[in-house]
Amino acid sequence: MPPHPETWMKVTPLGLYCEPGGFHVDPTRAVDRAVISHGHADHARPGHAAVLATPETLAIMRARFGEDRAGDTQQPLRYGESVTINGVRLTLHPAGHVLGSAQVALEWQGSRIVVSGDYKRRRDPTCAGFVPVECDVFVTEATFALPVFRHPPDSHEIRRLLDSVALFPERAHVVGAYALGKTQRIIALLREAGWDRPIHLHGAVEKLCTLYESLGVPLGALLPVPKGLKRGHPPILAGEIVIAPPSAEATPWARRLADPVTCAASGWMTVRQRAKLRAVELPLIISDHADWDELLQTIDDVRAPEVWVTHGRDDALVHALSLKGIRGRALHLVGREDEEDEGAPEALGEETTP
Template identity: 75%
Template sequence: MPPHPETWLCVRPEGLWCRPGEFYIDPVRAVPRAVITHGHSDHARPGHGAVLGTSETLAIMRARMGEGRAGDSQQALGYGEALAVNGVTVSLAPAGHVLGSAQVVMEWQGSRAVVSGDYKRRADPTCTAFEPVVCDVFVTEATFALPVFRHPPVEDEIAKLLASLALFPERAHVVGVYALGKCQRLIALLRRAGWDRPIYIHGGLVALCGLYEALGVPLGPLLPVPLVKRGGPAILAGEIVLAPPSAEATPWARRLAEPVTCAASGWMRVRQRAKARGIELPMIISDHADWDELLDTCAEVQAPEVWVTHGREDALIHALSLRGVRGRALHLVGFSEDDEEAAPVEAA
């Protein structure tokens, strides 16, 4: 009988540890060997020895951390390629979260476990769509694991932004987005909806937009927000401006023409969050699976056991138990419920 994954996959202070392979998945501390699911900073940490990931994730790590901190050595693995690591067969499957994001598929002595990292099930022009992998144990996030979280069609949310632009042509619309993934996805969705004018971006978003384009993701014309003298006329009326969420409440935004403060996040489903942040136009656009998608994914992978990480673990475990699936909370620490930290606002 194949060994149960809990005999060879366990939680340590550093993170999720594959014992026979002697590597960690998304460790929160520097370790000798790490497999990284994607480039968000709560999953991709600096200072590891050997790092394995998709070529896009490795490029993102180098761009964000610098060559010297993104791993002493890096090895790229394409989707569907297999690598033997101390007798464990490791492969990567698309996770659909951000560019290069991957699920880690591990097989050892006839037993298969899949660590999904962060994932979404909606179509995204900027990254490869999630692919379910049948397994014995599935490790899932639970960021939006409550029934209240059912994300609307992204096309409807983009239409809200374009309608507001038509209604208030004298105002700039500044949308709070995270630097990695959300920013580029929103740009691509706007292009798909027919917005072919330049989109203005905060300086903290420039580098990763450039990297996406270098990696083959077209974003169309992007321009920096112009510098203006103090006391000068307000700028960019009728234009779309993307910025880190933390930039919207800083003096940086005062140069814009009567800005309509917008935000693109799954958390905009919670009205209190939007109100507390002073968001005038909340857009429910998430890079994580919603409640129904989490349950559907767990059914698709056919795992009799699901391990749940960072998020609403109890609700998901209970719902899975009603479907005859055993759930287990991993209680991993160091992972954010947001997509990632906001980019610094000093770079204008």
């Protein structure tokens, strides 16, 4: 009889640890051997001795941390390829979250665990789509695990943005979006919707856009927001779309722009009070995480009799699992819910649980 996953996948202060394999998955601090699901800061940390991840995630880590901090040794593993580590078969599958994001499938003595990392089920022109993998235990996030979170189609939200640009041609539209994943996705969605004019970028999001293009994701014409304007210079970029970190809209940086319309692209914009508190004039419900229905659909798809919940609204999801006859377990991992979608993370690119 295969061993129960709890006997070989341990919850530690550093995160999930595969005991027979001798490695952590998305550890919260530097370790000897780490498998990284994707490049966001609450999953990818600097200073590991050895790192295994997709080639794209390794490139993102090098861009963010520097060559000398992205792992002393770096082992790329493409989607669908497998490697065996101390008897544990490890395979990476697309998670659909951001470029290079992966689910980590681990098999040992006939037992299979899939650690999803963060994921979404919507089509994203900038990354590979989520692939369900049947398993004995599925480790899921629960960022938007409440029935109130049912995200509208991305095309609907992009159309709202373009309609506002057409309605207010004398104003700049500043979209607050995370540097990694969300910025590039919004750009790609705008291109698909027919916006072929240059999109202007805050300096904090330029570097990763350049990286995405170097990794084969076309983004079209991108321009930096002009710098060095003298005092008294007329407001700039009327009728244009600007993408910036979420907090930039409230800084002196935004004063050079023509009567900016403050936009924010996040699943949290479902909560009207949250948009109001942030003085968001045009909330755009565009998320890089699965909503409530997509979480439940994913759990049906992977057919796991047991689901572990790593962070987010675990109580609601665990209850919903019990109604399906599935054992739910809230892991309460440290380091998965310390950063909000405001403040520090905005330059790093995550949309995390508040």
